[in-house]
Amino acid sequence: MGIHLDQVDVRLPGVDGQLQETTILEDITLELTQARTAILGLNGSGKSTVLRLLNGLMTPSDGSVTVHGIDVVQQRKAARRTVGFVFTDPLAQLLMPTALEDVELSLREVEADATQRRELAQDLLAAAGLADRMHHSVYDLSGGQRQLAALTAVLAVEPSVLVLDEPTTLLDLRNRARLMERLAGLPQQLVYATHDLELAATAQQVVVIHDGQVFACGGPELVADYHQWCVDGFPGWDQL
Template identity: 60%
Template sequence: MVLADAGLTLAPDDPRTQVAKQILAPLTLELTEKRIAIIGANGSGKSTLLRLLNGLVLPSSGTVHVQGRNTRSEASAVRRSVGFVFTDPLSQLVMPTPQEDLELSLRRQKLSKKQRQEKALGILASYGLDHLAQSSIYELSGGERQLTALATVLAVDPSILVLDEPSTLLDLRNTQLLMQRLSTLDQQIIMSTHDLVLAATFERVLVIEAGQVAFDGAPQEAIAAYRKMAS
C-alpha cells in the first residue's frame, strides 16, 4: 500500500468568504508491515487517513495505490480487497439480525440461498455468536455487535483489514475478545486507536497531529513522542 503526496483539502462552500480547509496534509507513505497502528488526538486526521486507504475518501492531491491499484480509477477492486470496520458497528450493520447481515455480505459469492444461510451460521459459530443469529442487532452488546461487524467484513476474505478505533465503544472484556480474534488473522491490519497499550503491540505506529504524520516508527518511540506532544 503506497500513498504518494496524498492529501485532502475541502473546498469552501463559498470561496468568496471562506478558505479551503486542509484535513490531511500531503504525505508519502509505504505501508508494508502486517500490523500498523495509528494514534493521535480526536480530529487529528486519523479517520481521514484510514478512509483514503480503501477509497471511501479520495485524495484531493496525490495518489493512493493498494496492491498496485489506484483508489480513484479502480475503486471497486480496492474496496473488495480492503475491508473496513467502523468505530460504531451500527453504522455498517444494516440488516435486522446478525445472520441476515452475514448473508448480505455473502451475496458477492456464487452461493444458493441455503448455502448462504449455512455459511453465515458457520461463520457466526466461529465467533461464538451462533446463538444470537436471529437476535435483533439492537439486543446485542457492544462487543457482540463489533464482532458481528468484523465477521461480515471478513466473510468476503479481504487481504487487508482497516479498523477505525474499533474498541472505543467497548469495555475491557469485549476489547480483549476483539483483539484476541484479530490476533488469529493472516490479513494485514491497519488500525487507529486511543489505546496506547494496544498500540504498543503493533509492529509500526504512526502518530497523526493536525493532519500530518508527526512520528512514524517503532511502538515505544512513537508512543513516547505522542505523550510528549500531549503534555
C-alpha cells in the same frame, strides 16, 4: 506489496458561502508494509481520514493511494473488494435486522446460492462466538457482540486488508479483550486508528498523525513517545 500513500493532500470545500478550503491532510507520504500498523493522533488530527483513503471512502485532492498494487482512485471497485472497513460504531454498518442476515448480505458477493450463504454465515458467526446470538436483533446485542458481528460480515468476503477505525472505543474490558484476541489471529494486513495505547503497542509499525501531517513513523516503541507528546506537547510543533 503493501500500502503506499504518495504526497497525499485532502482538502474540503468551504461551507456556508466561504470560499476558503479546509486542509484535512497535507503531504502525506507513507509506506505501510507490516502486518499490523497502528495510526495514532489526537481527535481531529486526520487519522480517520487516512483510513478512509485506503478503500475509497474519501478521495485525495492531490497525490496517489495504492493498496496491494491497486490504485484506489482509478480502481475503486477492486479497492473495495481488497480493503474491508470496520467503523467505530458497528451500528453504522450493520444494515440488516440480525447478525445472520447481515453476514448473508455480505456473502452475496461471493456465493450465489442462498442455502449455501445461510450455512456459511452460520459457520462464520459460530466461529466468532455468536452462535446463540445470530438470530437476535442487532439492537439486542452487546457492544462487543455488535463489533464482532460487523467484523464477521466484513471478513466474510475475505479482504486482503482490514482497516478499523477506533475498534475498541465503545467496548468494555471484557469485549475489548475478545476483540483483540480475534484480531490477533487474523491473516489479513491490519491498519487501525486508535486511542488505545495497549492495542497500538501490538503493532509492528506505528504512525503518528498530528495536525493533518505525518509527525512520526516507527516501531511500537513510538507508543511511549506519543504518550509523552500528548502530555508535554509535540516537539517543535505545539511550542510554535
